Amino acid sequence: xxxxxxxxxxxxxxxxxxxxxxxxxxxxxxxxxxxxxxxxxxxxxxxxxxxxxxxxxxxxxxxxxxxxxxxxxxxxxxxxxxxxxxxxxxxxxxxxxxxxxxxxxxxxxxxxxxxxxxxxxxxxxxxx
Amino acid sequence: xxxxxxxxxxxxxxxxxxxxxxxxxxxxxxxxxxxxxxxxxxxxxxxxxxxxxxxxxxxxxxxxxxxxxxxxxxxxxxxxxxxxxxxxxxxxxxxxxxxxxxxxxxxxxxxxxxxxxxxxxxxxxxxxxxxxxxxxxxxxxxxxxxxxxxxxxxxxxxxxxxxxxxxxxxxxxxxxxxxxxx
Numbered sequence: 001x002x003x004x005x006x007x008x009x010x011x012x013x014x015x016x017x018x019x020x021x022x023x024x025x026x027x028x029x030x031x032x033x034x035x036x037x038x039x040x041x042x043x044x045x046x047x048x049x050x051x052x053x054x055x056x057x058x059x060x061x062x063x064x065x066x067x068x069x070x071x072x073x074x075x076x077x078x079x080x081x082x083x084x085x086x087x088x089x090x091x092x093x094x095x096x097x098x099x100x101x102x103x104x105x106x107x108x109x110x111x112x113x114x115x116x117x118x119x120x121x122x123x124x125x126x127x128x
Numbered sequence: 129x130x131x132x133x134x135x136x137x138x139x140x141x142x143x144x145x146x147x148x149x150x151x152x153x154x155x156x157x158x159x160x161x162x163x164x165x166x167x168x169x170x171x172x173x174x175x176x177x178x179x180x181x182x183x184x185x186x187x188x189x190x191x192x193x194x195x196x197x198x199x200x201x202x203x204x205x206x207x208x209x210x211x212x213x214x215x216x217x218x219x220x221x222x223x224x225x226x227x228x229x230x231x232x233x234x235x236x237x238x239x240x241x242x243x244x245x246x247x248x249x250x251x252x253x254x255x256x257x258x259x260x261x262x263x264x265x266x267x268x269x270x271x272x273x274x275x276x277x278x279x280x281x282x283x284x285x286x287x288x289x290x291x292x293x294x295x296x297x298x299x300x301x302x303x304x305x306x307x308x309x310x
Contacts, residue, residue: 010161068276068281069279072269075266110258
């Protein structure tokens with residue numbers, strides 16, 4: 001299936017989903033004017049991808065800021081992964097955070113609390 | 129009149145209240161992004177803790193998106209233009225920390241709903257707000273939703289003091305103000 005690549009902007013993250021490598025990357029800030037509209041193609045791609053019965057999925061998240069409507073969309077995305085995990089798909093999600101930013105870590109932790117698949121919160125290396 | 133004195137008076141009012149950034153008028157996504165970035169850069173230059181920078185930015189984004197979405201939802205109303213142009217947001221700093229203070233016109237029936245929602249949130253402590261946020265985030269959204277109903281809860285969570293609001297009577301409409309401290 002085709003890759004999904006959406007370049008980042010100030011208010012929307014990079015979406016780089018590669019079905020061949022089973023690697024899904026979200027990176028940047030997310031506070032678009034209409035989060036549901038922005039994430040709609042992402043949800044559609046994930047639905048088609050999960051329908052191909054992948055064996056394992058690696059997810060890499062580096063979201064330094066997520067507004068509330070994007071947070072709802074991320075939750076919907078994670079719920080799709082959770083359902084796939086319950087069906088036996090192997091999932092590893094790595095969420096990279098600036099550990100000095102309490103709110104950013106809290107955001108990641110609050111997603112992790114609601115999921116049962118392997119979900120790691122990893123300190124983001126200092127950027128120069 | 130638009131003269132030197134008017135501008136100096138305006139500048140002195142902004143300065144005396146500690147206002148760093150203010151915008152009055154129609155919010156666009158572009159303006160929200162630029163102002164948001166400007167306040168982040170300002171706070172970084174002042175060496176503020178990352179958490180405070182994040183919270184001020186997040187509150188600013190939620191407030192301005194709320195104002196904009198509310199105005200757009202009034203498309204077709206007699207008051208649409210008046211509501212859309214009525215938004216104002218100021219961000220500043222005083223002895224208690226950073227403040228984000230906003231105002232916009234709302235229809236009277238919406239003013240009551242908003243006041244009820246805020247009255248329900250204000251007495252909640254941080255743990256109760258977290259629970260409320262997580263419950264709301266799990267709810268299925270009605271089709272056509274433009275928001276997740278999480279904005280005010282998030283603002284209350286990130287505020288260091290209880291939210292303060294007022295509803296000023298403006299004949300057919302109410303002028304809603306919200307003050308949030310970080």
